[in-house]
Amino acid sequence: MSNKEQNQVTIKDLARKLDLSITTISRALNGYSDVGAKTRERVQKTAREMGYTPNRNAQRLVTQRSHSIGWIKEDGAQYFVDPHFVEVFAGVLREVKHYDYDVVFASGSHKEIPQLFNRYVKDQSVDGFILELPRPNDDRITYLLEAGQPFVVHGSEQRADQYAWVDIDNFGIFETFVRLMLGAGHKKIAFINGDEHYTFALERRLGAEHGLEMMGENRDALTVFNAVHPMVHAGYQLTKKALEDPHVTAILYSSAVMAVEGQAAIASSGREIGKNLEVGTMDDELRHVDLTSLEGQISFARSPLNESGHALVRQLMKQIQKKGPPEGELIPARFSLRPNLPRNLVPAHFVVEDT
Template sequence: MDLKQLSARLGLSPTTVSRALNGYSDVSERTRQRVIEAAREAGYQPNLMARRLALGKTDAIGIVHPTGAGHLGDPRFLEVVDGLTERFAAEQIDLLIASARPADEIATYERLSRGRRVDGFIVPHTRCRDPRIDYLGQCGAPFVAYGRTADSSGYAWFDFDNEAGSRLAVERLHRLGHRRIGYVHAPLELNFAWQRHQGFVAGMEQAGLSIESRWVVPAGFGRRGGYEAMQTMMAGSDTPTAVIVDNNLSGVGVVRCVLDAGQVLGRDISVIVYDGTPADSTVLELEVTAIEQPTPHGAGVKLAELMLGVTQGQPLQELQVLWAPRIAPGNSDGPAPGTR
């Protein structure tokens, strides 16, 4: 049954039936319910292309992902994408991932936005100063940030309390007797990395522990970077007794380096990794102590719900959500050497 046939059955004009099905306010609630019930009984399916043209919508949300970044290789990020996809699918909305060279991200946002290819954006892995968010705010495109920026007051976002997670890790290691604690981190221009680093600094200060600059090592997003960072940290005669890693991909490299050096995790050196280690990693024999955040799938569902809230005009204060982390104990940390 098409729209004309449904309209004839109801004795209404096609325009009235179309506006009733699309929720326009100039159609009475009584008429709207009559049309919806008749459409359901007749098995009417609207022409989605015509609906999109009429409403000026694409029923698609975009993620612009820079090529060369490590996040698409991170199973946890892919679980976030799965949660987004599941929630949007319930609303008949597609999730589109567009690749862009790092220098061309803004141009890609501009093409997708001006070309009306998507109705809004999920902005992943925010930076402390983020030109993507500046651009989207200026052009008025709907978006939700996966993470915050230095000033996060004026837009919708979903994030974890990254500072709290690092503080929890320092507190745990301090209680275990560790005084020499190292830190391996992602690029600090990424806001989550900066926040986690600030949490590490605050936790060390609160514990009365000094930070050795040679034990704070950048590693990017990769197993090799984590491996090389740990090699650097273990090269000297004076080495840390515990290390915190701010992302799970580098965490795999750190753990592998310790094992390859013949060290016993949790006895010779302790390691705590943000998000633990991926399920497909090469260190399956270990249950790595983790700074654990709520499920990435659940985070994806929440991001999608926030995006729907943005498009529906919900108040901004309802569209800024912060979730808390916790420590998930494993067997990769233990009492500091000499304190047993």
């Protein structure tokens, strides 16, 4: 036996130290609600101080859990370099360590995805799943609902009352943006949106159109241009196309990445932001996208994608640990507006930051 094995702290050591039963120690370490919160906290604190490391194989036998979360992603050409995905994934990785969990990541072609889910469910190698980029009537959601598996979705579709999800108010944000632009006197708005095969982009377009209706404007006051997911490398071309219409005096972007890319097209068009062009964008607070040059020049709706990653894990672990039914969580958004936009048109559930 190695020195490491001889010196390894066990549950028995913790039980002797705290004068508690081995069963109580085990259930406290695994987060069971039948152990009081103060006892759980005391056990977990002592375990950290003594350097206790759980034996995963033994833990799985006791808890019937793998202590792993599954994330199965379609392996499109640019999906893994999409800064939006990277930001969410970073939040997930930071949060799972608080539960002593790992993330099992897998990818495959669109046709291979159902078989991958089926394999992980049948061999019970993960305790639950994270899904992203849902489509209307998403087949993955249908499968996991029927299989009775814990899962959480980044986004939602029409069955959102049946599963856990984390999202932002896509509809409300772009409804508000359109109302703000119309309220400031703009008669023709270009909306450079994401891929409407996915519900987040579809909801944003529907929200923008509803904003027109609320302000009594016709649909032709809004022209929508769609990027193909992921929303990278589309900003320049779609902005250039939008500005071919001389009546366009306001542009909305579904992503700050596209807003940054669109600056060159705006400059080459002879337009000047703040004088004959107003710009607003969704800002997911991507740490690798520098918006310094646009601060004070354009308006933002801000909500951190990183926080969505943390929330996805929290919602999934609540199901895995049987601490409550699946539910949705809306990540708040806040507006940072240029002074000429009418703040009174922003609904009360959004925060408006001072600029």
